Amino acid sequence: MTARRSGLRRLGWLLPAVVVLVLVTVVPLGRVVWTSLHRSSPTTGSELVGLDNYTHLVASREWWLAVATSLVLVAGVVLVQLALGLVFGAALHRVGVVWPVARVVVLVPLVLLSVVSVVTWRDAVNGGFLTSWFDLGEAGPFAQLVAVTVGETWRGTGMVTAVVALSLAQVTASLSASAVADGATGLQRWRRVVLPSIGPAVAGVAAFRVLDTYRVLDGPLLTDDPSARLQTAPLLTWTTQFTALELGLGAAMSVLVVIGAAVLAAIVVPLFRVRRLL
């Protein structure tokens, strides 16, 4: 009886938190799903169309093109980030042993807001220093592609570098020392000692970067201009929702983006065995 009562009381304490959680997650999601079943606009009214928006999107070339752009961006950007981050992280670890302040100083340019790095690279290609170095003419879509990929890579590399440098610092010194004593080569030490101990952290940051790059919106939005068309799925959702004001279709797109993220997570998380972290 007492146990039950205390259980109830505990539930009572939890109730406000549960209510808030429902208010900020289930209600908006439910509303998005409900809106996605309509053709709806603030001016031309709303009409229930069932699954029409979804069937249209699944059959739409434009939509799959945007999804493909997002995925190509994810694959390219995340691979480059991991490679650069590992090298930078290892270098930083070595430098850090000598001079700890270096770690912080080196990371500063890498923690720029994506707004800053994307705009910097966009202008570099669009009449800036890259244009004069490589004698580029009218940049157009190319400038957009460079700005978004380099800007996004720049931003993510900082995070990967920091994680790698930090987890290298965690590698137990005695373990490395005994490996040396056992006569292990450099490569063996890297494979058997270092990689297993930094692996989970790197896998975690890689998984995070995949999902973070998948939802990238700011880069494409900042470089958006009529002559250049790099449409990622989130950007297409954005323009449908906020410029074309097709609220139903936009809602259907955002549902598909969320489903896409879930699928991506279902692939990426077991692949990198992130759960070892949790």
Add this chain to the structure above:
Amino acid sequence: MSRGGRVARTALTTVALVLVASACGSSSSDDPSVVRWYVAAGDVGSTALAETCEPSLGEDLSLEVVELPADPDALHTTLVRRLDADPSSVDLMTLDGALVPELGTAGFLAPVPSAARTALADGVLPQALEQTVVDDRMVAAPWLFDPQLLWFRNVTAERAGLDVTKPIAWADLISGARRLGVSVQMTDDLGSGLVDWVSALVASSGGTLLQGAGPDAKVGLGGAPGRQAAALVQQVAESGVGPGPDAAAVEAFAGIDGGFLLAPGTAYTDPSLTALQPELGVVQYPRVGETEAVPPARGTVLAVSAGSRHRSEVFDLVQCLAADETVASIVLSTGHAPARPAVLADRSVRSALPFARTLAAAQKAARPAPVTPYWTAVRRAVVDTWSPISGVTTDRTPTDSQAAVRAALRGELP
């Protein structure tokens, strides 16, 4: 908590409170004695007009002019969101007539009271009046109606071998400009230059961009008129006589290799052309084939928000703004064309505005944007498929554009 921490926290709270208070204080959106007039940025000297007509609101109300973004998409979304969220925050709007069907259908615009209807509708050009009627109700006052004209320096036309006493053909215009090495510039007023151009070329080739008001409206881009329009756009792009519709067109025309300019009457009063005024010539918009040209035109209307708390006073203000004397002063100072031709026919206007006759003739033939609540979607689809103009081809662009506009009407992706 340490003493320093407490002091810092108190200071932060004070700053936050002051910021909040000043944000509330500077906003007049709740002040019931202010009438807000929304205009697109860079529009017809609305501030001066506001001063002239403010007394018609009565003693208790004051008029405030609020600028909207000049970009057509930004303007559209800002306006729609504001009207949707709080219709009482808007009283009067200067609108592109093409937006009236959409905002009228949504119930955002107040019907013109019968007492004011005669004064506002009598003698107005039928194309301008048509834009203001939604479901048989007049929901906006026609104000200005600007057809595009062909401007040139007299000496350039002569050297290009163009007979300006007869309607000029696009083909002659392009070849003449090319021979002289001068450009053909086109204005891009409020970002609608490209869609105006395409729709005028389609109309001049005997087609119609859009027929019907619903989502099943007939789109006229895929057929022969669409191909003819694409051929012309392609010809302009390939001959290198100009960038197509461009925001800096008037300045480029004023420059050394500026030859011809397609623009409404407002070009005449543009600061960069004042020195050139004596040498300027103007004729009707060029024709495509042998038939008469259909110049593109923009109707500008005054619309009252359905949520306005001062409807009758604001309609008094509209009557003052749309009165012949006020419009005549706008026409003389800006070169805009009035929605009521009688203003242009007035002797004092005729003598002060050298191209008044050409303007009046252009108004008769001109066709504004089609009357449809889906205009913004249609415009976006046309711009998406026809820009950049260097990518326009006769076999792809018309069919792509036809498909894109139809999809846009149904609210789908192309």
